[in-house]
Amino acid sequence: MNTVIETILNHRSVRSFEDRRLTKEQIEQIVSSAQAASTSSFIQAYSIIGVDDPDKKKKLSELAGNQSYVEENGHFFVFCADLYRHELIGRMENKDVEETLESTEKFMVALIDASLAAQNAAIAAESMGLGICYIGGIRNHLEEVCNLLKTPKRVIPLFGIAVGYPSKIVDQKPRLPLQHVYHENEYQQNEEEYINQLNEYNKTISEYYEARTAGQRSDTWTNQMGNMLERKTRMYMKEFVEGVNFNKR
Amino acid sequence: MNTVIETILNHRSVRSFEDRRLTKEQIEQIVSSAQAASTSSFIQAYSIIGVDDPDKKKKLSELAGNQSYVEENGHFFVFCADLYRHELIGRMENKDVEETLESTEKFMVALIDASLAAQNAAIAAESMGLGICYIGGIRNHLEEVCNLLKTPKRVIPLFGIAVGYPSKIVDQKPRLPLQHVYHENEYQQNEEEYINQLNEYNKTISEYYEARTAGQRSDTWTNQMGNMLERKTRMYMKEFVEGVNFNKR
Numbered sequence: 440m441n442t443v444i445e446t447i448l449n450h451r452s453v454r455s456f457e458d459r460r461l462t463k464e465q466i467e468q469i470v471s472s473a474q475a476a477s478t479s480s481f482i483q484a485y486s487i488i489g490v491d492d493p494d495k496k497k498k499l500s501e502l503a504g505n506q507s508y509v510e511e512n513g514h515f516f517v518f519c520a521d522l523y524r525h526e527l528i529g530r531m532e533n534k535d536v537e538e539t540l541e542s543t544e545k546f547m548v549a550l551i552d553a554s555l556a557a558q559n560a561a562i563a564a565e566s567m568g569l570g571i572c573y574i575g576g577i578r579n580h581l582e583e584v585c586n587l588l589k590t591p592k593r594v595i596p597l598f599g600i601a602v603g604y605p606s607k608i609v610d611q612k613p614r615l616p617l618q619h620v621y622h623e624n625e626y627q628q629n630e631e632e633y634i635n636q637l638n639e640y641n642k643t644i645s646e647y648y649e650a651r652t653a654g655q656r657s658d659t660w661t662n663q664m665g666n667m668l669e670r671k672t673r674m675y676m677k678e679f680v681e682g683v684n685f686n687k688r
Numbered sequence: 689m690n691t692v693i694e695t696i697l698n699h700r701s702v703r704s705f706e707d708r709r710l711t712k713e714q715i716e717q718i719v720s721s722a723q724a725a726s727t728s729s730f731i732q733a734y735s736i737i738g739v740d741d742p743d744k745k746k747k748l749s750e751l752a753g754n755q756s757y758v759e760e761n762g763h764f765f766v767f768c769a770d771l772y773r774h775e776l777i778g779r780m781e782n783k784d785v786e787e788t789l790e791s792t793e794k795f796m797v798a799l800i801d802a803s804l805a806a807q808n809a810a811i812a813a814e815s816m817g818l819g820i821c822y823i824g825g826i827r828n829h830l831e832e833v834c835n836l837l838k839t840p841k842r843v844i845p846l847f848g849i850a851v852g853y854p855s856k857i858v859d860q861k862p863r864l865p866l867q868h869v870y871h872e873n874e875y876q877q878n879e880e881e882y883i884n885q886l887n888e889y890n891k892t893i894s895e896y897y898e899a900r901t902a903g904q905r906s907d908t909w910t911n912q913m914g915n916m917l918e919r920k921t922r923m924y925m926k927e928f929v930e931g932v933n934f935n936k937r
Contacts, residue, residue: 443692443815447721470870472696474863477822488871532914539917543926554803566692573726589874614723615732621719622737625838665781668788677792
């Protein structure tokens with residue numbers, strides 16, 4: 440196993456950081472790494488907002504559900520789907536690009552582009568000995584986040600990444616069995632086998648929680664997922680993304 | 689600069705591969721790397737289909753617009769947004785999860801999850817000396833791709849990654865200037881400066897194409913983007929994703 444794969448396999452979310460800011464050089468290496476990712480037809484449909492301002496970080500932390508590590512970290516990156524520059528390009532080049540920009544296809548392209556870039560940033564940061572945590576919680580209140588970060592229409596802040604020097608390292612969470620996620624040549628739609636695999640995985644996860652909490656937490660993955668998915672959260676999203684001119688047609 | 693960041697910054701798409709298949713061990717390292725990526729609230733909302741069957745690869749290549757490297761490579765991975773297993777979980781746990789699974793929010797979660805996993809896979813493959821190319825072309829005809837790969841509802845094949853031993857290495861395409869993509873504390877919505885940056889970048893891209901094609905191709909980035917975005921492609925996507933029960937509410 441090479442060092443790159445070691446770095447990738449060693450990932451765990453870090454939620455507790457030292458009080459130490461990233462340097463300009465570190466930030467630039469992380470952003471350059473993000474930009475090196477593949478991009479659909481060279482479209483580069485994303486932007487990154489680095490948040491360092493203490494008031495803004497505090498506000499973001501509140502909006503994300505009072506997660507302290509959104510405020511207390513070495514640097515906070517917000518990854519955005521971005522077709523605003525492509526709207527400008529339409530005007531510069533005198534081309535009618537509106538229908539395309541508002542299509543579900545380009546919504547997908549922008550989400551995928553931003554995510555590929557973000558994962559490069561995450562791996563780059565981890566390779567420097569930094570810890571990271573993705574923050575989907577910024578999608579709890581996107582209108583307020585957009586106001587705070589002054590994003591124009593055709594830009595959606597998708598998630599944050601808190602980066603910094605780890606002050607506490609936790610265990611890795613075991614993933615679904617490889618055979619459950621990886622299919623050969625076609626999707627193995629065998630419901631019985633699928634449920635058997637999930638039951639097996641439930642045992643792994645129960646053991647993980649029990650060991651981690653010294654017997655305090657007893658939970659399975661399917662129970663955790665069932666409870667989470669039963670709650671209807673962020674149901675405003677469809678209207679919101681259409682309101683900023685994505686995913687409309 | 690460490691080896692991980694070197695690997696990341698050295699990325700270029702490879703579209704020509706030796707006739708040499710990946711080993712089972714290589715495939716498993718790539719898939720395990722994908723699974724190590726962060727996942728929103730531990731939801732693991734993706735699947736990977738590894739395609740090795742020559743007939744299926746040939747068919748996929750045709751569907752993706754006759755891209756030979758979809759057929760001729762060491763292994764072809766299809767990354768899918770997947771909430772099918774979460775539908776099963778709803779039944780296993782007797783929870784009503786339908787509204788959540790059909791929300792735009794969970795459509796975004798599944799796209800982001802699949803993309804983070806894919807980029808880990810891409811970096812892992814590149815770290816082994818393999819080349820990769822993302823294939824968005826499978827979205828040209830998704831219904832046929834779904835039939836070929838036998839995916840159930842709540843699964844969307846998003847893109848492929850062709851992986852293999854490179855037989856031809858091309859130059860890297862220069863990315864947008866860092867300051868154009870990276871904003872500090874808030875989105876720098878200064879249209880004039882934005883357009884200046886795009887004009888600067890156009891010069892870089894013109895020089896790149898001229899050097900690469902010995903003067904044969906003269907193009908700018910904004911012209912290329914304007915032409916691409918004027919064409920209305922994959923406009924069936926909204927209806928398609930709703931038809932497989934994503935992005936409906």
